[in-house]
Amino acid sequence: MSEKQSDPVPPEGVDLDRPSVARVYDYYLGGTANWAVDRDFGDRVLSKFPLLRDIALANRQFLNRVVRHLTRRGVRQFLDIGAGVPTAGNTHQVADDARRDAGAVPDVRVVYVDNDPVAVAHANMLLNREGDATRQVVIEADLRNPGDLWQQAVDTELLDPDEPVALLLIAVLHVHQPDADGNDIGPEAVARLRDLLPQGSYLAISHVTDEGVPDDISEHLVELKQMYDESSSSNVIWRTRDQIAQLVADFELIEPGWTWTPDWHPEEAVPTSQPLSFRTPSEAAVWAGVAQKQ
Numbered sequence: 110m111s112e113k114q115s116d117p118v119p120p121e122g123v124d125l126d127r128p129s130v131a132r133v134y135d136y137y138l139g140g141t142a143n144w145a146v147d148r149d150f151g152d153r154v155l156s157k158f159p160l161l162r163d164i165a166l167a168n169r170q171f172l173n174r175v176v177r178h179l180t181r182r183g184v185r186q187f188l189d190i191g192a193g194v195p196t197a198g199n200t201h202q203v204a205d206d207a208r209r210d211a212g213a214v215p216d217v218r219v220v221y222v223d224n225d226p227v228a229v230a231h232a233n234m235l236l237n238r239e240g241d242a243t244r245q246v247v248i249e250a251d252l253r254n255p256g257d258l259w260q261q262a263v264d265t266e267l268l269d270p271d272e273p274v275a276l277l278l279i280a281v282l283h284v285h286q287p288d289a290d291g292n293d294i295g296p297e298a299v300a301r302l303r304d305l306l307p308q309g310s311y312l313a314i315s316h317v318t319d320e321g322v323p324d325d326i327s328e329h330l331v332e333l334k335q336m337y338d339e340s341s342s343s344n345v346i347w348r349t350r351d352q353i354a355q356l357v358a359d360f361e362l363i364e365p366g367w368t369w370t371p372d373w374h375p376e377e378a379v380p381t382s383q384p385l386s387f388r389t390p391s392e393a394a395v396w397a398g399v400a401q402k403q
């Protein structure tokens with residue numbers, strides 16, 4: 110059992126009986142917003158599938174490159190749903206750096222959303238410490254109630270519903286999104302959000318797939334799904350690449366289209382990006398793309 114004595118006191122209502130997707134992901138990325146139950150699960154996963162840490166890092170680096178790229182394309186507001194526990198290269202930090210690099214004063218607004226209380230509490234701590242309340246906020250809301258979520262985001266007055274938004278759904282749609290009957294309503298929720306987005310908005314998605322990956326990775330993904338479905342707070346879903354592509358519907362893909370995470374605009378990488386040890390990009394097992402509402 111991992112050492113528990115040094116664990117922080119959890120925010121009220123936090124379930125420490127089962128590992129949470131948000132906290133375990135934080136552990137893979139080397140964060141501290143995790144408890145023994147999360148680390149034990151994470152260690153069991155990593156002992157079977159050590160490459161998962163690089164897969165998580167590659168996903169995070171994709172997020173960073175998307176934010177940088179879209180900021181340079183003129184986006185000034187991001188809605189980051191399933192933002193997770195803050196870790197290196199959060200959306201507002203990357204966007205602000207991109208603006209400074211362009212010789213501008215940082216002016217990008219970010220609304221972070223998560224339904225995990227630990228992720229929200231840590232984002233609040235970070236923003237209270239070093240954020241700008243006129244440009245960044247975190248709200249606790251659920252992707253499965255897209256209308257309410259959107260209204261909450263608009264009510265913060267940081268999200269202007271008449272101006273293009275970059276909606277980030279990074280590594281969240283492969284988390285099972287059950288309705289009251291247990292059916293996954295992730296794609297339905299995304300469809301509603303696509304409708305709500307103003308014209309010119311972007312939708313960025315990354316999602317685990319077990320299709321088109323090397324055989325050993327595909328075997329690991331079967332095991333990984335079993336472990337999450339048996340023990341964690343949420344089940345997971347591995348969609349095919351075609352099913353993932355359908356999540357953007359008629360939005361127009363921007364270059365280079367759908368790719369494995371390491372292949373999406375590698376030139377946008379920041380020099381401090383940690384090197385990854387993939388033999389081929391398909392080992393990243395996460396299919397990623399960005400599309401624009403016409």
Ligand SMILES: C[S@@+](CC[C@H](N)C(=O)[O-])C[C@H]1O[C@@H](n2cnc3c(N)ncnc32)[C@H](O)[C@@H]1O
Binds near residue numbers: 134
């Ligand atoms: C694997 S983490 C990804 C974090 C971040 N987007 C990234 O890619 O680095 C998935 C996050 O989605 C959040 N999440 C899952 N289902 C959600 C829902 N229905 N509403 C809001 N957040 C959700 C989890 O709490 C977790 O923080």
